[in-house]
Amino acid sequence: xxxxxxxxxxxxxxxxxxxxxxxxxxxxxxxxxxxxxxxxxxxxxxxxxxxxxxxxxxxxxxxxxxxxxxxxxxxxxxxxxxxxxxxxxxxxxxxxxxxxxxxxxxxxxxxxxxxxxxxxxxxxxxxxxxxxxxxxxxxxxxxxxxxxxxxxxxxxxxxxxxxxxxxxxxxxxxxxxxxxxxxxxxxxxxxxxxxxxxxxxxxxxxxxxxxxxxxxxxxxxxxxxxxxxxxxxxxxxxxxxxxxxxxxxxxxxxxxxxxxxxxxxxxxxxxxxxxxxxxxxxx
Amino acid sequence: xxxxxxxxxxxxxxxxxxxxxxxxxxxxxxxxxxxxxxxxxxxxxxxxxxxxxxxxxxxxxxxxxxxxxxxxxxxxxxxxxxxxxxxxxxxxxxxxxxxxxxxxxxxxxxxxxxxxxxxxxxxxxxxxxxxxxxxxxxxxxxxxxxxxxxxxxxxxxxxxxxxxxxxxxxxx
Numbered sequence: 001x002x003x004x005x006x007x008x009x010x011x012x013x014x015x016x017x018x019x020x021x022x023x024x025x026x027x028x029x030x031x032x033x034x035x036x037x038x039x040x041x042x043x044x045x046x047x048x049x050x051x052x053x054x055x056x057x058x059x060x061x062x063x064x065x066x067x068x069x070x071x072x073x074x075x076x077x078x079x080x081x082x083x084x085x086x087x088x089x090x091x092x093x094x095x096x097x098x099x100x101x102x103x104x105x106x107x108x109x110x111x112x113x114x115x116x117x118x119x120x121x122x123x124x125x126x127x128x129x130x131x132x133x134x135x136x137x138x139x140x141x142x143x144x145x146x147x148x149x150x151x152x153x154x155x156x157x158x159x160x161x162x163x164x165x166x167x168x169x170x171x172x173x174x175x176x177x178x179x180x181x182x183x184x185x186x187x188x189x190x191x192x193x194x195x196x197x198x199x200x201x202x203x204x205x206x207x208x209x210x211x212x213x214x215x216x217x218x219x220x221x222x223x224x225x226x227x228x229x230x231x232x233x234x235x236x237x238x239x240x241x242x243x244x245x246x247x248x249x250x251x252x253x254x255x256x257x258x259x260x261x262x263x264x265x266x267x268x269x270x271x272x273x274x275x276x277x278x279x280x281x282x283x
Numbered sequence: 284x285x286x287x288x289x290x291x292x293x294x295x296x297x298x299x300x301x302x303x304x305x306x307x308x309x310x311x312x313x314x315x316x317x318x319x320x321x322x323x324x325x326x327x328x329x330x331x332x333x334x335x336x337x338x339x340x341x342x343x344x345x346x347x348x349x350x351x352x353x354x355x356x357x358x359x360x361x362x363x364x365x366x367x368x369x370x371x372x373x374x375x376x377x378x379x380x381x382x383x384x385x386x387x388x389x390x391x392x393x394x395x396x397x398x399x400x401x402x403x404x405x406x407x408x409x410x411x412x413x414x415x416x417x418x419x420x421x422x423x424x425x426x427x428x429x430x431x432x433x434x435x436x437x438x439x440x441x442x443x444x445x446x447x448x449x450x451x452x453x454x455x
Contacts, residue, residue: 011332015365018339022361025354036353043347051299058304065308127302129349132313132394132417133401136349172349179402200402201412203312266312 041167044138048170051127052140059269118235120154120272121145123171133200135178139271142170147273150233155271158239158262159183159227163273171273176240177203177265184231185210185240188224192217196225196240196259206260210243213255221246225259235278286443290325290337297321298344313417315424316390318345320432322360323386326367327374328440338364359396363389376437383426390425394418 029035123139141147143166153160153173161175176183181198195211202208213219223243229236241261248255297317305314318341326334342360346353370385398413407413 011335011365014332015335015361018335018361019358022354022358026352026358029351029353036347040347043344047295047299047348050295051303054299055303058307061304062307127299128306130298130302130318130345131316131349131397132421133397134349138348179407180405200407200417201409204416 040165044167044170048126048138048140051138055126118274118276120274121147122270122272123147124270125268126170133179135175135181135198135200135203135265136164137173137175139171139173139273140169141273142167144168146275147171148277151277152227152233152235152238152274153271154238154274155268156263158241159234160263160265160268160271162233173271175265176261177208183234183240184228185225186228187213187217187219187243188226188237188239190218190223192219193228193230194225202258207244207258208241208261210257210259211254213246213257215248215253215255217255219243219246219255231278233278235274235276285446289439289443290333291340293321294318294337294341294344298341298348302348310424311416311420313420313424315428316393316421317425317428318360319363319390319393319425320386320429322364323367323382323389323429324433324436324440326364327370327382327385328436329368330371331365331368334364334366334368335361336364338362355400359393363393376441379430379433382433383429386426386429387422390422391418394421 025036121141123141123145125137126140128137129135139153147163147166149163149166151163153162153175159176161173161178161181163171164174165172174181175198176196177198179198179200183196184193185196186193192214194213197209197211199209210225221244225240225243227234227236227238227240239262241259241263243257244260246255246257297320301314301317305317308314322334322338322341325337338360339357341364342357343354345356345360350356367385367389370381373381395418398410398418402413403410
């Protein structure tokens with residue numbers, strides 16, 4: 001004879017109870033900022049070492065895959081490149097001149113200087129959002145390394161995103177290409193203000209949207225976009241990217257455009273977190 | 284006990300694979316939804332109860348690690364696992380076409396509901412774009428991965444069932 005099975009709650013009741021529980025947590029996470037933060041931190045604390053290891057395996061695989069495809073490309077490229085070398089040598093003389101100009105411009109914008117003034121922490125990206133809808137990622141440093149919410153993240157020579165959640169050994173970063181990202185920005189040359197918005201629709205084209213450029217702004221394609229000095233969360237003067245395809249809006253008051261970011265988000269590996277925070281005067 | 288252990292390990296394994304390795308292997312910035320395969324398989328192969336629990340915990344893990352609203356994914360995955368459980372009585376080892384259809388439907392419903400709540404309500408109205416560029420590619424990619432590991436999952440499931448049966452007769 002088999003023993004009688006122990007009493008079990010009917011599955012319909014379980015479904016009902018868990019549904020209520022989920023609804024309660026959904027409502028709670030809207031109402032209370034940082035709801036269940038300790039649980040989240042614990043989960044991340046346990047999982048992060050696993051993810052870290054897995055991530056290096058992932059990078060290894062993609063590197064190998066890249067190697068194979070690249071080898072073929074490289075062979076073809078090699079031929080072309082040999083032909084272009086001669087051409088380039090001529091251009092080289094010209095580019096030296098252009099580089100001098102660039103240096104002058106940089107000095108003008110004082111971009112390089114403002115960057116290096118900030119104290120930064122280097123961190124590695126260890127995992128990305130599991131779904132395909134958001135562009136958020138986890139880095140392997142957290143409050144232990146002095147990282148706080150709303151700190152700016154740069155890398156690859158430009159703005160990457162902003163920290164929106166921190167645990168002891170990890171931090172979650174929303175990149176500027178995320179559909180929910182909004183950055184208050186300005187044109188480096190004319191200081192015309194605008195809004196840079198991420199868009200899932202444009203991710204594959206590698207561009208972001210720029211809104212609210214004043215109609216009278218004297219701007220053109222290729223202009224540099226930096227974070228604005230009136231932004232509440234982003235430090236001023238961080239390079240975001242370059243403008244393209246400026247067009248007039250239907251309301252005839254503003255212009256909108258696309259922005260090519262300087263950061264290559266698909267191949268981003270290491271980022272810098274700026275430890276200085278924008279002072280809002282409320283601290 | 285063994286089954287619970289295997290399920291827990293596979294949830295964590297699938298989750299970590301999904302947000303690391305398969306993000307590197309993303310095609311056109313879309314990566315497969317491995318956890319959906321797991322939830323679907325649990326419901327389809329084992330029934331409502333297991334689908335419900337696996338779905339709940341998979342979703343909860345996603346919510347805790349990346350979610351902004353805790354419970355949303357848990358709720359969604361839970362119902363998908365539960366509904367997949369209704370098809371448990373047409374589960375046959377050698378049939379592959381029906382599971383493909385079921386997984387497609389599961390993944391589609393998940394992404395569609397997600398789109399409605401996370402994007403449509405924020406005035407992202409162009410469903411056709413998201414449909415063509417996110418939902419359908421993810422569905423196809425997920426099914427391809429499912430086909431690669433379906434045999435293995437069947438085998439693991441059968442093995443565990445065997446062991447469970449053996450221990451049941453031993454102690455019964």
